[in-house]
Amino acid sequence: MAISDVQLLQAWRDVLNLSKLKAGEAVTILSSSDTNKQNLEAARNAVIDLGGVLTVLELPPTNGEIALSRDKVAFLGKTALHGNKAAMAALKQSDLVIDLMLLLFSPEQAEILSGGTRMLLAVEPPEVLLRLKPSTEDRRRVLAAAEHLRGAKKMTVTSKAGTELHCDIGNFPVLTEYGFVDEPGRWDHWPSGFLCTWPNEKTACGTIVIDRGDILLPFKNYVQEPVRLAVKDGYVETISGGFDAEFLKSYMDSFNDREVYAISHVGWGLQPRAQWTALGLYDKEATIGMDARAFYGNFLFSTGPNTEAGGKRDTPCHMDIPLRACSVSVDGVPMTINGDVVREDQKAA
Numbered sequence: 001m002a003i004s005d006v007q008l009l010q011a012w013r014d015v016l017n018l019s020k021l022k023a024g025e026a027v028t029i030l031s032s033s034d035t036n037k038q039n040l041e042a043a044r045n046a047v048i049d050l051g052g053v054l055t056v057l058e059l060p061p062t063n064g065e066i067a068l069s070r071d072k073v074a075f076l077g078k079t080a081l082h083g084n085k086a087a088m089a090a091l092k093q094s095d096l097v098i099d100l101m102l103l104l105f106s107p108e109q110a111e112i113l114s115g116g117t118r119m120l121l122a123v124e125p126p127e128v129l130l131r132l133k134p135s136t137e138d139r140r141r142v143l144a145a146a147e148h149l150r151g152a153k154k155m156t157v158t159s160k161a162g163t164e165l166h167c168d169i170g171n172f173p174v175l176t177e178y179g180f181v182d183e184p185g186r187w188d189h190w191p192s193g194f195l196c197t198w199p200n201e202k203t204a205c206g207t208i209v210i211d212r213g214d215i216l217l218p219f220k221n222y223v224q225e226p227v228r229l230a231v232k233d234g235y236v237e238t239i240s241g242g243f244d245a246e247f248l249k250s251y252m253d254s255f256n257d258r259e260v261y262a263i264s265h266v267g268w269g270l271q272p273r274a275q276w277t278a279l280g281l282y283d284k285e286a287t288i289g290m291d292a293r294a295f296y297g298n299f300l301f302s303t304g305p306n307t308e309a310g311g312k313r314d315t316p317c318h319m320d321i322p323l324r325a326c327s328v329s330v331d332g333v334p335m336t337i338n339g340d341v342v343r344e345d346q347k348a349a
């Protein structure tokens, strides 16, 4: 469904207010040739309306000739900021960067954030932004969950489908995504509503069963036959099952890089307005699948890089894989049971 310009402008105003945009702050919007034009216009008008000092940077597209998909999360190579001193200077001098092109995982993003600049990523289409518009309540529940992860030593994930995964945690930060940037140096993604951390290197072990109906991103497919991953010393050692397993293995093999098989972030979804079904209703190029990443009670794990968390594993292949009906425990305390959020402080009203 289309969203009116007025609705979208108001939503951008709301999210920029949640992001504590003050009159006189320097705001730079990062755009590219495939940036959603309605989002760009609404963001631009909202910044001006709230008194921000606006710059719009348009950078050329990158990686199109080597990626297997138009989904920008599917290939995390060098971004258009690589070697662009002028753009970097503008971004580092900004109080707030609105990323409408997708810089996730780039060293340039880390450099910009390190100076205290806030960065808000928003690349989903307008109707998804509105349906999943963040709130202070989202923030409260995600931060309550983060309290359990901070300082924790173990995460365990089980499911009736056969998942039994054990990770040592604590060496990497906890990433909270609630959809706005209200602190200096904070990065967030509108829309979201989940949290994660990264297993300590070489500690993830066990079995992950991607069951029928679970989602493979960036394929944007619902798995039809269970896929079994044997995980040892932090890496997926074998992938077995039917067609979905064969497809996944062939795709990951095509990068010809062992680091592709490392277990990356692990966490759970807390966004009740995100829907497991949403991906089935969209053309694959119309969304990056944030509903799938954030839906309430999921176990979201990923493979590939951990540079986003300060690790050294830099590889362009990143699979995000949300599972339903899992039970996630942190230091033995259940966070979800069979895909339902069980802690009162994390439950949605």
Ligand SMILES: [Fe+2]
Pocket (backbone or CB within 6 Å): 265, 302, 318, 319, 320
């Ligand atoms: Fe991810």
